[in-house]
Amino acid sequence: KATPRVRQLTSSLIRHLHDFARENELTVDEWMSGVELLNEAGRMSDDRRNEGQLVCDVLGLESLVDEITYKLTSDATDEPTATAILGPFWRKDAPQKNMGDTIVSGIEGKGDRTWMHGTVTDFKTGKPIEGAVLDVWHTAPNGLYEQQDPDQEDMNLRGRFTTGKDGKYNFYCLRPVPYPIPFDGPAGKILQALDRHPMRPAHIHFIISAAGHKPIVTQIFDRKSKYIEDDAVFAVKDSLLVDFKPLQGDDKADLELPYDFKLATF
Numbered sequence: 001k002a003t004p005r006v007r008q009l010t011s012s013l014i015r016h017l018h019d020f021a022r023e024n025e026l027t028v029d030e031w032m033s034g035v036e037l038l039n040e041a042g043r044m045s046d047d048r049r050n051e052g053q054l055v056c057d058v059l060g061l062e063s064l065v066d067e068i069t070y071k072l073t074s075d076a077t078d079e080p081t082a083t084a085i086l087g088p089f090w091r092k093d094a095p096q097k098n099m100g101d102t103i104v105s106g107i108e109g110k111g112d113r114t115w116m117h118g119t120v121t122d123f124k125t126g127k128p129i130e131g132a133v134l135d136v137w138h139t140a141p142n143g144l145y146e147q148q149d150p151d152q153e154d155m156n157l158r159g160r161f162t163t164g165k166d167g168k169y170n171f172y173c174l175r176p177v178p179y180p181i182p183f184d185g186p187a188g189k190i191l192q193a194l195d196r197h198p199m200r201p202a203h204i205h206f207i208i209s210a211a212g213h214k215p216i217v218t219q220i221f222d223r224k225s226k227y228i229e230d231d232a233v234f235a236v237k238d239s240l241l242v243d244f245k246p247l248q249g250d251d252k253a254d255l256e257l258p259y260d261f262k263l264a265t266f
């Protein structure tokens, strides 16, 4: 729809594309290679794969947009939990779970069993938030999300948890591992052209929402993971680094991961 904003974005994009072509004296062949890259990304994309997003991500565009958005919404003093990019592997309708449940299904016995827990609070008042929904997802120990892997059960390592009055949450998951973003398409070609690797550091994704509060899309990163300094899609932020600790006395987990989330009001 031709709103003023759409007109502004479209004409600005045209201006920058023309500048790009002039600055580089773009040839017909080069321009056509770009067109083919776009077409290939379209052909590769479906419910399970969003190649256009992957291309944006290796170009740093999603993390830049996240940074711009977060700057615009963050408060100068004490800050709410930092945001991070959504990435291409979120799925809607992850199974609703009860506190203390596990999100591991069908791969029991694999990976480092982890008990994750914490509180969701209002960052200004410090008060716990009741009814906050944590939507969580991460990769299996083989480095694949369930929708990328025919050997995994549907919705493995995904879940939605709702906090009670005390704002607390806890569930069982696995310690995530570093893994490559899919690099057999246009995103991979861009990485190759720049001599870059496709690896992401180990991370767990969250979308956290609660009535009256700004929802956050974020990821937490294992401080000890390889590629923390060198994420292929530029998503790591210091405040999102977390520490897995040994856990005793729980026959369902060998590690614990404490982390509190702080939300801002509108």
Ligand code: DHB
Pocket: 053, 054, 057, 058, 062, 085, 086, 087, 088, 089, 181, 200, 233
């Ligand atoms: C991207 C993000 C992810 O969280 C992931 O697991 C893979 C790829 C991305 O931004 O492209």
Ligand code: FE
Pocket: 087, 089, 203, 205
């Ligand atoms: Fe991810």
